[in-house]
Amino acid sequence: MxxxxxxxxxxxxxxxxxxxxxxxxxxxxxxxxxxxxDIALQRVEKxxxxxxxxxxxDINERSDLQKLFSQNNISAVIHFAGLKSVGESVKKPIEYYxxxxxxxxxxxxxxxxxxxxxxxxxxxxxxxxTPESVPLRETSRIGxxxxxYGTSKLMVEQILQDFAHAQPEFAITxxxxxxxxxxxxxxxxxxxxxxxxxxxxxxxxxxxSGKLQQLAIFGDDYPTIDGxxxxxxxxxxxxxxxxxxxxxxxxxxxxxxxxxxxxxxxYSVLQMLKAFEKASGRSVPYKIMPRRDGDIAxxxxxxxxxxxxxxxxxxxxxxxxMRDTWNWQKKNPAGFQP
Ligand code: NAD
Ligand code: WQD
Numbered sequence: 001m002x003x004x005x006x007x008x009x010x011x012x013x014x015x016x017x018x019x020x021x022x023x024x025x026x027x028x029x030x031x032x033x034x035x036x037x038d039i040a041l042q043r044v045e046k047x048x049x050x051x052x053x054x055x056x057x058d059i060n061e062r063s064d065l066q067k068l069f070s071q072n073n074i075s076a077v078i079h080f081a082g083l084k085s086v087g088e089s090v091k092k093p094i095e096y097y098x099x100x101x102x103x104x105x106x107x108x109x110x111x112x113x114x115x116x117x118x119x120x121x122x123x124x125x126x127x128x129x130t131p132e133s134v135p136l137r138e139t140s141r142i143g144x145x146x147x148x149y150g151t152s153k154l155m156v157e158q159i160l161q162d163f164a165h166a167q168p169e170f171a172i173t174x175x176x177x178x179x180x181x182x183x184x185x186x187x188x189x190x191x192x193x194x195x196x197x198x199x200x201x202x203x204x205x206x207x208x209s210g211k212l213q214q215l216a217i218f219g220d221d222y223p224t225i226d227g228x229x230x231x232x233x234x235x236x237x238x239x240x241x242x243x244x245x246x247x248x249x250x251x252x253x254x255x256x257x258x259x260x261x262x263x264x265x266x267y268s269v270l271q272m273l274k275a276f277e278k279a280s281g282r283s284v285p286y287k288i289m290p291r292r293d294g295d296i297a298x299x300x301x302x303x304x305x306x307x308x309x310x311x312x313x314x315x316x317x318x319x320x321x322m323r324d325t326w327n328w329q330k331k332n333p334a335g336f337q338p
Pocket of ligand 2: 217
């Protein structure tokens with residue numbers, strides 16, 4: 001039996017297949033490589049000494065899915081494939097809804113046809129919109145998303161609730177990630193944002209490496225510890241291990257479950273910058289700029305439910321996140337570009 005990982009060549013997917021292979025799972029990857037490189041898969045094979053059965057295809061293409069399901073014995077699907085840039089989603093809503101919502105519908109439909117009944121979905125803390133209070137619990141109010149990306153995640157969560165209700169023989173786990181950062185400790189795989197990064201961590205590391213001149217800090221007048229935005233950063237290998245725990249549980253599970261995957265601790269932009277400077281020994285010049293549209297002041301998880309039910313907690317701290325980000329950046333200044 002194998003695990004199908006859609007979007008397995010991407011940032012979180014590649015780290016998760018690494019963890020799956022190390023735990024002796026067989027892995028089939030489906031990725032259209034729109035935002036990834038097959039070099040990531042080659043590196044994972046190199047680290048683990050295991051083979052990945054890779055299909056270069058699209059979750060929107062029924063024929064790709066039918067071929068894959070007929071050629072493999074799939075026990076569960078971990079669904080990472082999708083588009084994830086908030087800013088781009090505002091400019092290209094159709095593409096975002098097509099990939100993230102329609103693509104997931106096609107995948108679920110083909111899973112039903114192939115009688116594959118276990119599904120783990122990559123959701124996001126973005127579904128909480130502007131938090132009424134922190135920490136965020138799975139029962140906190142969701143909604144009020146401010147961009148098509150966030151709305152696409154919210155829509156899929158709703159679809160999954162309805163689907164689980166209609167198909168009680170399915171087991172579905174929704175994982176709401178907070179802010180994934182870091183890289184595998186080998187420095188062979190990591191986050192390759194391609195172009196100018198949108199997210200804080202790759203931006204900071206590219207400034208430290210001299211690729212970008214300075215960090216723009218979006219606002220220092222939030223009601224937070226130092227005025228800059230606070231987030232729950234989670235090491236990508238901790239996140240990968242969260243998927244292994246969810247997979248263990250899904251075989252015993254009935255119906256639909258939702259878990260926050262976060263560290264439970266919030267750090268400000270300035271705290272992140274200082275920690276990165278310490279880990280890298282480089283200075284990161286910055287300038288305070290106006291707030292970014294759609295940003296919230298602070299957001300962090302209550303990760304108790306994942307601890308109680310999945311037996312998962314984040315193991316890696318801020319120093320680990322910074323060390324591994326810098327190690328990846330130094331070894332791969334051009335990302336996966338040869
Ligand atoms: P990523 O862009 O690195 O990976 C997504 C992968 O999906 C890429 O390899 C891309 O080529 C592939 N893909 C996109 N559309 C596809 C399609 N139609 N068919 C097949 N493959 C397709 O992103 P990531 O950071 O690894 O995120 C993985 C998932 O987690 C996404 O669904 C994302 O929305 C979600 N998520 C990410 C974050 C984050 O900050 N990175 C936070 C919360 C949730
Ligand atoms: C973190 C903090 C910024 C860049 C996004 C998505 C979310 C999820 C994770 C997928 C904020 C500040 C950032 C910069 C800055 N993705 N910042 N200068 O916005 O919390 O979440 O990624 O699901 O949906 O919205 O992450 O890394 O962009 O920002 O000052 O150049 O860093 O204002 O306070 P965010 P981020």
